[in-house]
Amino acid sequence: MAAGDTSTLPRREFLGRASALAxxxxxxxxxxxxxxxxxxxxxxxxxSAEVRWGMLVDATRCVSGCDxxxxxxxxxxxxxxxxxxxxxxxxxxxxxxxDENSGKEISLPVMCQHCEDAPCVAVCPTGxxxxxxxxxxxxxxxxxxxxxYCMMACPYKARSFIHINLVGQRTHSPRGKGTVESCTFxxxxxxxxxxxACVEACTAAGHQxxxxxxxxxxxxxxxxxxxxxxxxxxxxxxxxxxxxHYHGL
Amino acid sequence: xxxxWQLLPLIMLTGVLPLSVIADEPLFPRARGERCVxxxxxxxxxxxxxxxxxxxxxxxxxxxxGRHSLADCIGCHAARDxxxxxxxxxxxxxxxxxxxxxxxxxxxxxxxxxxxxGADQVMGN
Numbered sequence: 001m002a003a004g005d006t007s008t009l010p011r012r013e014f015l016g017r018a019s020a021l022a023x024x025x026x027x028x029x030x031x032x033x034x035x036x037x038x039x040x041x042x043x044x045x046x047x048s049a050e051v052r053w054g055m056l057v058d059a060t061r062c063v064s065g066c067d068x069x070x071x072x073x074x075x076x077x078x079x080x081x082x083x084x085x086x087x088x089x090x091x092x093x094x095x096x097x098x099d100e101n102s103g104k105e106i107s108l109p110v111m112c113q114h115c116e117d118a119p120c121v122a123v124c125p126t127g128x129x130x131x132x133x134x135x136x137x138x139x140x141x142x143x144x145x146x147x148x149y150c151m152m153a154c155p156y157k158a159r160s161f162i163h164i165n166l167v168g169q170r171t172h173s174p175r176g177k178g179t180v181e182s183c184t185f186x187x188x189x190x191x192x193x194x195x196x197a198c199v200e201a202c203t204a205a206g207h208q209x210x211x212x213x214x215x216x217x218x219x220x221x222x223x224x225x226x227x228x229x230x231x232x233x234x235x236x237x238x239x240x241x242x243x244x245h246y247h248g249l
Numbered sequence: 250x251x252x253x254w255q256l257l258p259l260i261m262l263t264g265v266l267p268l269s270v271i272a273d274e275p276l277f278p279r280a281r282g283e284r285c286v287x288x289x290x291x292x293x294x295x296x297x298x299x300x301x302x303x304x305x306x307x308x309x310x311x312x313x314x315g316r317h318s319l320a321d322c323i324g325c326h327a328a329r330d331x332x333x334x335x336x337x338x339x340x341x342x343x344x345x346x347x348x349x350x351x352x353x354x355x356x357x358x359x360x361x362x363x364x365x366x367g368a369d370q371v372m373g374n
Contacts, residue, residue: 047311132311140308141361169363171320176361191311 043192052116052135053185054215054243055199056225057108061209061248064107067094069210072201073111076186077173082164089160089175091183092198097249106248109198109210112137112158112183113234113242120150120159129180135215135243136185144179151180155235156242158182185212215243275347278328285325286316293348296322300358319358324366337364 041048073079073092081088092111098104114137120129121137128144131137139150139159151159159182166176172188175181186196194200199210213222231245285292287299299317306312326344328336338345339359349356 041311044312044314130309132309134311138308142304142308165360169361171363171367174361174363179361187311188313191313 041191047132047134047136047191049133050216052215052243053114053190054135054213054222054245055114055185055196056211056222056231057244057246058209058211058229059106059108059246059248061207062107062109063207063209064096064105066107066205066207068201068205068207069109069198070094072197073183076170076197077175077184078168078170080166080168087163089162089181091158091160091181108246108249110156110158110234111198111244112154112185113156113240113244114183114185115240115242117240119153119155119238119240123149123153125149132187136187136190137182138184138187139180139182141174141176141179141181146178146180148180154182155238155240273351275351277342277344277347278326280325280344282325286321319362320367323364327365335365339364 041051070092074081077091079089079091092109094107095110096105096107114131114135116131116135118129118131118137121131124130125147126143126145128140128142129137129150130140146161148161151157151161159180161180162175162177164177169175173184186194186198189196195212196210199212202208202210211222211225213220215223215226217223226245229247231247232249233240233242233245236242287295292299300319300322303315303317304319306315323338327338328343330336336343337359339356340346341350345356345359345364
């Protein structure tokens with residue numbers, strides 16, 4: 001369409017034709033797009049509700065005794081272990097399960113499940129516990145008063161309270177005494193188009209048990225895989241609709 | 250240093266502030282960057298509004314650009330000791346502490362935020 005033509009077209013008709021043309025370009029060929037709808041947002045843009053970040057944990061690939069994801073998380077966020085393990089922050093835990101009847105053993109990591117209907121968000125008296133537009137559940141430590149209601153409410157026991165003064169925090173992961181914290185899906189990385197540290201470490205360890213991506217992007221690897229394998233969410237009976245899905249439980 | 254009140258008769262007689270009173274003003278190490286992101290006068294008055302605004306944008310909405318990042322302040326204003334180790338900006342006599350002690354305003358930023366530059370936050374080095 002020549003640029004000159006637009007002056008003779010009514011505005012509405014031009015917009016109609018232009019959007020039809022745009023549709024053509026986007027659906028250029030099956031399975032191929034010129035514009036990637038699920039691309040991570042640029043640094044300067046706000047998190048969008050068109051994305052819902054999620055994860056698939058493949059318990060059939062997760063190896064008992066491997067704690068690469070746990071260590072990567074601790075390094076990324078500066079979670080240091082003290083000589084009082086009962087007060088140590090735990091953002092991601094490895095859990096080994098044995099079926100008493102069959103003797104089948106499985107191993108899987110459990111972290112914040114980034115629920116759509118998050119109990120921690122519902123109970124927070126200050127609004128510090130919140131769900132970002134793109135589905136990542138976070139604690140705004142500027143407004144957290146350390147009441148720990150969210151810790152009581154969380155069915156996954158995913159949150160930790162910081163009891164002692166901390167030093168040596170990471171620049172990208174501020175954390176301190178008197179506030180509650182949990183897995184952030186490595187939001188500082190996600191905002192810059194990188195995977196969470198645990199996913200990277202699992203892949204580097206050769207297990208590929210963790211797959212991170214956009215649950216809303218039907219063409220994306222995560223949604224594709226969720227369509228292929230049988231998965232379940234932890235305590236799905238509670239209706240929290242977690243963003244983390246498990247295969248092989 | 251003598252307080253202003255002890256020196257009040259002297260000040261009234263001479264009409265000038267003795268040097269010892271002026272020297273009580275906060276002193277802190279020079280920043281490394283070329284210039285601040287805002288004029289100094291604006292920064293002195295409004296730095297917390299800038300920091301607060303950008304903090305909210307980052308935490309709640311994931312907007313990670315902007316000129317008023319606390320990490321960037323620290324990248325310019327943190328000093329090194331004789332062993333070339335970083336001194337926290339919140340340590341006595343350092344950039345944040347010097348004014349905040351002077352103004353008797355306790356800041357809570359650094360119970361959570363890192364008070365020395367991270368590897369990728371060092372400016373002008």
